[in-house]
Amino acid sequence: MCGGWHNPSMPQTMTSADLRIHNQVRLLRAVHGAAAPVTRAEAARLLGIGRNTAAALVGELEQARLLHEVPAEAGGRGRPTTLLVPHPEGPLAFAVDFREDTWTLASVELGGAATGLEEGEHDRTPRAFAAIRAAIGRHASDRLAVVGFATSGPIRDGRRLHISHLGWDEVDLGDLVGPDWPATLVDNDARLAGLAEARRGALRGVGTAMHFHIDFDIGGTLLLHGDAQRGGHNIAGEFGHMPLTGSGLECMCGVRGCWSLDVGANALVRRFGARPGYGEGRALAREILRRAADGDAEAAAAVDANAAALGRGLGALANALDPEAISLSGLGVDLIRLRREVIEAHCAAGLMAFRRGEPPRIVAGTVGEAGPLTGAAEIAWDAILAPDRVKDRLQGA
Numbered sequence: 001m002c003g004g005w006h007n008p009s010m011p012q013t014m015t016s017a018d019l020r021i022h023n024q025v026r027l028l029r030a031v032h033g034a035a036a037p038v039t040r041a042e043a044a045r046l047l048g049i050g051r052n053t054a055a056a057l058v059g060e061l062e063q064a065r066l067l068h069e070v071p072a073e074a075g076g077r078g079r080p081t082t083l084l085v086p087h088p089e090g091p092l093a094f095a096v097d098f099r100e101d102t103w104t105l106a107s108v109e110l111g112g113a114a115t116g117l118e119e120g121e122h123d124r125t126p127r128a129f130a131a132i133r134a135a136i137g138r139h140a141s142d143r144l145a146v147v148g149f150a151t152s153g154p155i156r157d158g159r160r161l162h163i164s165h166l167g168w169d170e171v172d173l174g175d176l177v178g179p180d181w182p183a184t185l186v187d188n189d190a191r192l193a194g195l196a197e198a199r200r201g202a203l204r205g206v207g208t209a210m211h212f213h214i215d216f217d218i219g220g221t222l223l224l225h226g227d228a229q230r231g232g233h234n235i236a237g238e239f240g241h242m243p244l245t246g247s248g249l250e251c252m253c254g255v256r257g258c259w260s261l262d263v264g265a266n267a268l269v270r271r272f273g274a275r276p277g278y279g280e281g282r283a284l285a286r287e288i289l290r291r292a293a294d295g296d297a298e299a300a301a302a303v304d305a306n307a308a309a310l311g312r313g314l315g316a317l318a319n320a321l322d323p324e325a326i327s328l329s330g331l332g333v334d335l336i337r338l339r340r341e342v343i344e345a346h347c348a349a350g351l352m353a354f355r356r357g358e359p360p361r362i363v364a365g366t367v368g369e370a371g372p373l374t375g376a377a378e379i380a381w382d383a384i385l386a387p388d389r390v391k392d393r394l395q396g397a
Contacts (some may be wrong), residue, residue, distance in 0.1 A: 020057075021391050023049060027057050028066060028086075028385050032110050035198060037083040039072060055103055058084065067110075082381040086110040089185045091145035091393075093380035094182070096132055097189065098151045098168055100216055100279030103128065103136050108377035112200060114370070124166050124279050129176040140182065145389075147184040148380030149177070150192045150236045150372035152215065154235035161186075164253040164264070165216055165277045185379045190219030191228045191237050192375025193329045193365070198226040201367040202327045210360075211369060212239070212325040214332040216279070217260030217267075218310070222321055240264075244313040252277055262309035264331060271302040289334050307339035308346045315350020318360050329365035336364045 014022065030046050038046070044054035061067035077316040086109040093186060095114065097104045104119040118135045122128035136147065143366035153163035161171040177184050194211030197203040203211060203223060212220040218240040221228045229236050238364060240260030241253050265285035266276035271290065274281055291299035314326055328336055336343060340362075348356050367374050385388065 015297075021046065021387050021394070023053070024057050024061060024394070025385055025390050027054070027386050028061065028390065031067065031084045032112065032381055032385065034111070035200075037085055037111070039081045039083055040069065041081065043084060054058075060394060062087065064396075066390070066393060068093070086113075090143070091384050092141075092143045092210065093377050093384060094136060094140070094144055094147045095373045095377035095380060096136075096147065096149040097370075097376065098128070098149065099133065099189070099275040100124070100152050100163065101282060103132055104141070104373060105132065105376070106373055107139065110381070112374070112381075114373070114377065126168065126171055126176055129259055133181060136182065144182055145162050146380040146383045147182050148192075148376035148378070149184055149377040150189040151186060152219075154188060154238055155186060156233050156235050158234050162253075164251070166279060171201065179377065183383070185376075185383060186222075186374070187379060188219065188235075188237065189213060189215075189372035191221040191230075192379065193227075193367070193371030194221035194223050194375070195228050195325045196367045196371045196374035197329070197365045198223050198228070200374060201306070201371075202363045202365050203325060206325050208322065208324050210317065210321060210330055211327045211365065212230050212314075212326070213386070214264050214310075214311075214328065214330040214335070216276075216281070217258075217264040218313075218332075219260075222323075239313070239317060242313075245309045259309070259313045263306055267306055267309070268302050271305065272298075272375075289331070289338065293338055303335070303338055304342055307335050307342040310335060311343040311346025311348075312350050314343070314360075314362065315347040316391050318347065319350070319352050319355065323360045325361040325363060327363050327365040329371040331363045333368060336362065342366070 011142055026047050027043055030043055040054050040058055044051050058067060065087045068085050069082040070085055072081045093108045095106045095108050102121050105117045107116045107117055108114045117139045155160055155161050159173050160393045161173055162169055173186055190213035193213040197211050203209045207225055209223045210220055212218055220239045221237040241255055241258045243257035244259040245262045247257045247261040249261045250256045251261055265281055268285045268288045269281035270276045288299045288302055292303040348359055351359055365371055
């Protein structure tokens with residue numbers, strides 16, 4: 001239920017049929033991962049195959065309604081060329097971004113283009129999953145192949161969901177995502193936001209990177225060559241629940257001094273006397289950021305404290321994990337826009353002295369607020385483009 005695509009090494013011996021499926025999957029993944037539509041000739045160069053082989057692969061994938069060729073705009077002399085695009089009758093992924101107060105549902109085609117379908121608030125209880133399932137049913141067709149689902153909170157062993165700020169403990173995903181659901185993959189929102197940045201955003205091509213998604217609190221992931229690290233029980237990345245900034249408060253997770261007590265919307269609204277947690281306070285946090293941008297002294301002090309705590313934590317983690325780059329999404333984009341100098345200064349102060357000459361780059365994620373949704377779509381498309389699934393579709397064509 002929980003997890004993403006794994007790219008095993010090619011087996012030592014492959015039949016000609018296996019090799020053909022392997023190349024068809026490579027071609028589909030090249031089209032899916034490209035920043036813009038590619039031509040058949042460009043795809044052949046990317047894959048290191050001949051043009052005739054590429055033409056044959058494209059023809060078979062078109063017959064299976066996995067890929068479609070359309071004429072490219074005329075560009076001068078030479079033979080007209082074609083672009084490889086999603087088939088108009090091909091499979092679709094649905095992506096869900098489930099937050100502590102709202103949810104969003106989108107449809108995503110090969111190549112990553114997303115169409116928003118529906119969104120709503122929820123009552124902060126597991127009953128929200130039933131509302132999302134109903135929304136999926138309203139929009140699903142026979143083209144729907146896999147649902148990718150991003151949720152706040154860690155998912156232990158791929159099944160037991162914990163969202164401490166909502167009071168959810170050991171919620172069994174098997175009870176929430178039952179047999180009446182389409183094929184569904186569920187994963188942590190911060191991890192998926194990092195995956196989105198590695199594949200389609202600021203971390204594309206970076207070997208060792210960290211990504212942090214800041215919403216009500218902060219969560220993150222370590223990415224090695226674009227692969228988000230999961231840990232022994234699939235719950236790696238709970239950096240927000242490390243005592244990195246010296247807070248004396250007790251977190252709703254049961255730990256005293258969590259980094260997340262000082263970073264994110266909950267920390268902002270606490271400074272203004274509002275109750276943090278339970279998915280409340282998003283509008284107030286946004287108002288505090290707006291007021292800080294307008295020069296309000298009280299709001300500015302709250303944002304300064306948030307940014308300083310963020311920087312201190314990033315410095316400590318950089319000492320431990322040695323990232324080349326760190327990207328931020330969610331409220332992190334606002335913090336880096338408003339207080340980049342504060343974040344970088346406190347990060348540098350927390351670095352070991354010999355590291356300060358070459359600190360990790362800290363950048364705003366370019367996928368933006370859509371990071372968890374985009375990452376959810378990516379794990380769904382990883383499943384759709386798995387060799388066995390592609391083979392089944394080709395054989396049924």
